[in-house]
Amino acid sequence: MVLKLYFDLFSQPARSLYIFLKLAKIPFEECRVNLGKGEHLTKEFAETKSKIQKIPFIHHGDFRLNESIGIVRYLSREYSIADHWYPKDSKKQAKVDEFLEWNHLNIRLNCSSYFLVKWLMPLKNGKQPSEEECKNLTRRMEKSLEDFERIFLSNERFLFGNSVSYADVHAACEIEQTRMAGYDVRDHFPKIKTWIESVRSECNPVYDQAHKFVNMMAEGNEKQLNSKL
């Protein structure tokens, strides 16, 4: 049965799903959706591709599924993949799930809000956020990152021991996004820096391929910043 992945590497969960599929060696057909052009917003797209109109999603034969985490769980049942990506052991799986569920209203919400308000919205409608808004966004994001370090990062190489899991990739892709808005988490959280570099090194060269656009934009920001100094 053909597996089609609909994605745009501009999106954090699309990148994590793309990296997972490549490294877990699940064969798939690449179906690019250009978010910038709003390709996902038409009525035709909703009818023929995905009613939720968000990426990433998959078509697996006739079966359509949205939401990266749900997709990883589904594919881990449908394909034979290395156990470390999403463990079959009930308690180990539960701990991966605990993190992935916690993540939504913490790193996911607060890093992407920072990115949206500081980078995407000014680009779209020319409106810069106020100083107070920026302060609040930074405060909330840093609270989530502190919690992430304190609660979930130990002295082990990855979130759940010495092997990378989908949870590592999922969180790393969210955290990378803020670099486009000029905030490199590595500069502020040394424990996250060590961990994210392990994830990157374990998942390379696919990790860097998936972050090509993010890196390009982040370098642009750095040059902009340097030219101001």
Added chain:
Amino acid sequence: MVLKLYFDLFSQPARSLYIFLKLAKIPFEECRVNLGKGEHLTKEFAETKSKIQKIPFIHHGDFRLNESIGIVRYLSREYSIADHWYPKDSKKQAKVDEFLEWNHLNIRLNCSSYFLVKWLMPLKNGKQPSEEECKNLTRRMEKSLEDFERIFLSNERFLFGNSVSYADVHAACEIEQTRMAGYDVRDHFPKIKTWIESVRSECNPVYDQAHKFVNMMAEGNEKQLNSKL
């Protein structure tokens, strides 16, 4: 092995997990945590009960687990429960997961933000939100509820056919919370009204028991509103 549920029925996911445990006939020990008194915020609580310091969570023997959705997934593997609560069939389970994952940044985020800013924060620090803030909160919440109706509710009795699932209970408990802040979703979304009444009727008397405090506060609001008219 003893299963302990740490909860406060003031919390939406605590209510949904409580209802699920009761109706799926999973025996558990009730461990109440008083959120209002901040019982979960002490260092001792973090060390002996839960590092995440949020409820609901479980202790299953020595195993500790947070996050209601992860807990339901874990318990559905550990106990023999009726399949409709969280189906074993791969595709059916994937669709339940899709909804539960989508829900975080939609109904969960936007209904609870409305409740927090309009009800809880004024109670805690006496600060009323501005008119513009209320308008934005309502707009975002109603967008999520419209999406919920359009994407997920069909003409069937529940989200996934004629049998109730944990996803129904989880969403219903989030939606009920806004009544405390004076917004009854039933008055604005007829399709949601029909569905939520089915969930309530299917899960009663446990549903009403779990919502005793919510109902009391909502009635208080209605009286307040009526006294103003």
